[in-house]
Amino acid sequence: MxxxxxxxxxxxxxxxSPTPCVSERSTEVRRYLGTGTRPRGHGGGRRWDREAGRAGSRCGCQSSPPWGGAGRCFRLRVVExxxxxxxxxVGKPRPQPPAARPDERAMELEPELLLQEARENVEAAQSYRRELGQRLQGLREARRQIKESASQTRDVLKQHFNDLKGTLGKLLDERLVTLLQEVDTIEQETIKPLDDCQKLIEHGVNTAEDLVQEGEIAILGGIGEQNEKLWNFTKKASHIQLDSLPEVPLLVDVPCLSAQLDDSILNIVKDHIFKHGMVASRPPVQIEELIEKPGGIIVRWCKVDDDFTAQDYRLQFRKCTSNHFEDVYVGSETEFIVLHIDPNVDYQFRVCARGDGRQEWSPWSVPQMGHSTLVPHEWTAGFEGYSLSSRRNIALRNDSESSGVLYSSAPTYFCGQTLTFRVETVGQPDRRDSIGVCAEKQNGYDSLQRDQAVCISTNGAVFVNGKEMTNQLPAVTSGSTVTFDIEAVTLGSTNNNEGGNFKLRVTISSNNREVVFDWLLEQSCGSLYFGCSFFYPGWKVLVF
Known part of the structure; x- marks a missing residue:
């Protein structure tokens, strides 16, 4: 109208006459009276050109008619x-009321719609601001990581090369001392014979000089009065071997020390030094996923450098309050479960790799933080037949004659999780042995091979509500891992002839084999107990 x-x-x-466009998706009236605003939900990415008077395609208008004002949307009005x-x-133009200014018309037309539009714009701006704030925070974290890693890398390089220079200087000094000691030893060993010979010659020279002086005196005395002196001199001279001379070695026969230094070592050392060390902008491996487990966290990592061939991986972790990382795994696998994790405590994990045929480790991955909110699985303390670890997640069958089922301290296993038993050591097997889960604790039983329980025996037999299944798993050995995965299939009543009204689908895996079956319970269970029973000592089981 x-x-x-x-x-x-x-x-x-x-x-x-110009009339406001009515949005096809609602009765909301939107008018753009030259205000330069862009309507929400229209013209994605297109700009409102206020000066040129173009609003683009809005409210179903394909273009502005030639008589339209700047920023104003027109449509032909059709009779209802x-x-x-x-x-x-019919066919006559109606008289036009005085044209109102854009701001006056905006105030006259549906103020509640304008208020709603303003609220939506405020909400959009707030959301936009939050998104931008999150991106700014991400940029700050990225900048901080670059700055901190660069600073740490500088410190590591300086410390390493200072240590290297100190070590090389120490090694060179030690080698110099060794070579000088060799020179001293050779000098002393070869000089000693020459010194002895020199002493012998000097003694002969002195003897000869004395004999010459004595002979000259005897000769000067003449014959007659000096006959006795001549006789004594001649007798003395006959006892001295004046024709015997000591042998003096030739120069070619005595050592001539020299230093043999291979100048090529400088080139070898230079080549090694120039190739020593490397600055990597990204480590070749990164942590891919952290999965919480009761009392543990599964850490998965992957290789991100296609040119890097990994032979071994090394995983470390620490509490966020600690300054020291500790090794928790070294091997070729790309997944490991870190146990002894306290609930609701933040931990940091990092991993590195060692290339094929190399000794040094790669740079560490970017540390990832994770924690577990799940309550750790614990065995019930105080049971006479079993000894527990400090965290109560390891049970050892002791020599006590007491028998029975060792249950968990609480029903901490929930459907959808994976319950894992790892057999650390084994004892003598018995067909009544059992490892499994149950709906409730029932004292007085020697095994979980009973109603309202599923279990595996140490010989690999699987029991459901006390009945042995046809399918069987491999026998349990030292190092074997037995896992239980349980999911709810139906809630409510099933066929009463099947003897239950709550069905769970159970998957038991051991030694790369598994069995899958439906377990019927009398009533629904939000959580389950786990337990074990062994009739002979020596069995040790870890649960997580």
């Missing part, structure tokens, strides 16, 4: 169906 109250026949055009035209109005 027009503003002047007139009516027209169906389908007849009566007025070409079933209405008759007023006399004298």
């Amino acid at each position: 027009s503003q002047d109250g007139g009516s027209t026949p169906q389908g007849e055009v009566t007025n070409l 169906p079933g209405r008759s035209p007023a006399p004298g109005t």
Whole structure:
């Protein structure tokens, strides 16, 4: 209906005055009276050109008519169906009211819709601000990681090369001392014979000088009075071997020390030094996933460098309050469960790899933080036949004659989880041995091979509600891992002839084999107990 109250026949055009567009998706009236605002949900990515007077394609308008004002949307108004035209109005333009300014018309038209639009814009702006804030935080974290890792890398490089220089200097000094000691030893060993020979010659020289002096005196005395002196001199000279001379070695026969130094070591050392060390912008492996477990966290990692061939991996972890990482796994697997995790405590994990044929480890991955909110599985303390670890997750069958089932301290296993038993050591097997889960504790039984329980015996037999299944798993050995995966199949009543009204689908896996079956219970159970029983000592079982 027009503003002047007139009516027209169906389908007849009566007025070409500007009217607001009505959105097809609702009755909400949206007007863009040259305000330069962009309507929500229209023209994604298109800009409102206020100066050129283009609003693009909005509210179903494909373009602005040539008579449209800047930023104003026009549409031909069609007479409502079933209405008759007023006399004298067909084909005649109606008188136009005085044109109102855009701001006045905006205030007149549906203020509650404008208020709703404003609220939506505020909410959109707040959401946009939050998203931008999160991205700014992500940028800060990325910048911090680059800055901190660069600073740590500088410190590591400086410390390493300072240590290397100190070690090399120490090794060179030690080698120099060794070589100088060899020179001293050779010098002392080869000089000693020469010193002895020198002493012998010097003694002979002195003896000869004394003999010459004595002989000259005897000769000067003449014959007659000096006969006795000549006789004594001749007798003395005959006892001295004046024709015997000591042998002096030739120069070619005595050592001539020298240092043999291979100058090529400088080139070898230079090549090794120039190739020593590497700065990696990204480690070749990264932690891919952290999965919480009761009392543990499964850590999975993957290789992100296609050119790197990994031979072994090394996983470390620490509490976030600690400054020291400790090794928890070294091997070729890309998954490991870290046990002895306290619930609701943050831990950091990192992993590195060793290339094929290399000794050094790669740079560490970016540390990832994780925690477990699940209550750790614990055995019931105080049972006479079993000894427990400090965390009560390991049970050892002792020498006590007491028998019975060792249950969990609480029903901490929930459907949808994986319950794992790892046999650390084995004793003598017995067909009544059992490892499994049950709906409730029932004292007085020697085994879980009873009603309202499923279990596996140490010989691999599987029991459901006390009945042995046809399918059988391999016998349990030292190091064997037995897992239980249970999911709810139906809640409520089933066939009463089947003897239950709550069905669970159980998967028991051991030694790369598994059995799957439906377990019927008398009533629904939100959580289950686990337990074990062994008739002979020596069995040790870890649960997680």
